[in-house]
Amino acid sequence: MIRKAKALWQGTGKEGNGRLSSDSGVLAETPYSFKTRFENEKGTNPEELIAAAHAGCFTMALAFGLQGAGLTPTELQTEAAVTLEPDGKGFKISKSALTLRGKVPNCDEATFARLAGEAENNCPVSKVLNATITLDAKLIQ
Incomplete structure (x- = not known):
């Protein structure tokens, strides 16, 4: 593809x-x-697009992981905050911080955390980023 x-x-x-x-x-x-x-003028930028790609990819990977565990989420909401910082004469994307809030009936915190961690490690966008990736995952009851 x-x-x-x-x-x-x-x-x-x-x-x-x-x-x-x-x-x-x-x-x-x-x-x-x-x-x-x-400068926050209306329009997009590469970092915003990478953040959207990372949030979308990770969330879909988690949905598949939950499905494989026999669980069906009612809602998974992920924000990816991509950090752009100076690097020599240019810039680099140094971090993507994922914040996840999920509603998954019949799922406990430990299972949710494990599956979220696996999704973060296995999502193709996580694999392509040469940056630190953090994950803050919480199950909402």
């Missing part, structure tokens, strides 16, 4: 701007720029 996305950039790094598009059409000429990345 191969998934594709495209970036078009025009202008300098600080004054220029770009647009991101994905083959699925979910991203269609979505704006990004220095201001959307570093």
